Amino acid sequence: KQYEDALYLMQLAFESFSQADKKWLEIIDNYGLVCLDVMSLYFFSFYIHKHGLKQAHGKNMERLRELRGNGFIPELALYVRLNILKALQCFYQNDLDGARNFVIKAETDWRRLQISDTNLAEMQSMGFTEKEATRALRLCQSNMEEAIQHVFAKRNETRQRDEVRSLQHMGFNEARCRAALIATSKNLRHAIQYLLNPTAEQKEQVDRLEAEIEEKEKEKEKEKTNTDEKEQEKEKQTENNDANKDEDSKMNDNNAK
Known part of the structure; x- marks a missing residue:
């Protein structure tokens, strides 16, 4: 939130400088400093958004694939933008191989988004x-x-x-409404009758279907919670392993010196 607020204020400053006489901008460094701060904040914001996508979609988009199946993933457009930003970051860090790899990834995903006119x-x-x-x-x-x-x-x-x-x-909960539609083969007029003026047999049928729907929803929510907990545990383990590798690398460097 603080980065977003800071970026908003810097953008206002950038727009204000853009309206100033160019001759003044050429003899003071304030404009250049604002541009530098804006770019720095964009990069900080980039890291925040990258972490947010990783948390929501999974490290290798596991959660998205679980939701979407093995077919097309609409969120690919986000990863096109993300990989382009990564490529720019690598380029300005003089990592040309890394920049090239991220450009190839972005182009591959971009091509998957294209359709025939x-x-x-x-x-x-x-x-x-x-x-x-x-x-x-x-x-x-x-x-x-x-x-x-x-x-x-x-x-x-x-x-x-x-x-x-x-x-x-009409005042009924979602599960009961779905149950009534299932009981009447999705006939809306009959579903209304099953809800408002049912026979004993119809009411019993809707009650049973409603209970089944609610039970399935509970199981689905429980499964989702378990999956999220496993993902979080896996991510923590990965972060710990990465931290241990970094520590080992530093120790090896120190020993080499």
């Missing part, structure tokens, strides 16, 4: 929006048939969420 135009001609078509083609790696199926599946998910919300507005 022809496929995009064809899907739009079928009535899909540009946003729907672009996302589906990326997720399905430009496979038209799979992309079309994906769009219909997403539309169906959206419709189901809207139906659950409409039932929730």
Whole structure:
């Protein structure tokens, strides 16, 4: 938070200097110092954001892959930007090999984000929006048939969420609304009847389905907590190992001297 506030203030100073007469900027060092501070803060901010991505996505994007499966990962765009920043950092540290490697990584991920203009135009001609078509083609790696199926599946998910919300507005919790829709094969009108004026058999069916849904949600939350704890423990172990390696390296250097 402090870095963000400092960066905001430095950006204001930078903008103020930009409006000053250039002849004054050429004879004072304040402008150069502000530029240096802004760049320093950007690099500090870069480290903070890199650590945040690592915490959220996993060291090698394990959590993302668990969530998304082995297919396309939309968050690749973030890693394109991150690897470009890493490349710049290496370049200014005169590490040209490191800079080259990060540029190659960024370019590889960038290419995975690209889609065919022809496929995009064809899907739009079928009535899909540009946003729907672009996302589906990326997720399905430009496979038209799979992309079309994906769009219909997403539309169906959206419709189901809207139906659950409409039932929730009647005062029922989410699990019960989902249970009523399952019991009625996703027929909204019948689901309303199952909730408001059910027979004894219908009420029993909804009660049972609601209990099953709540139990699955609890198991899912418990599994997520266990996974997070394991990831944190693994990261701590990795950090400890890295720290031990650094310490051993320093000791070896001292012994060599």
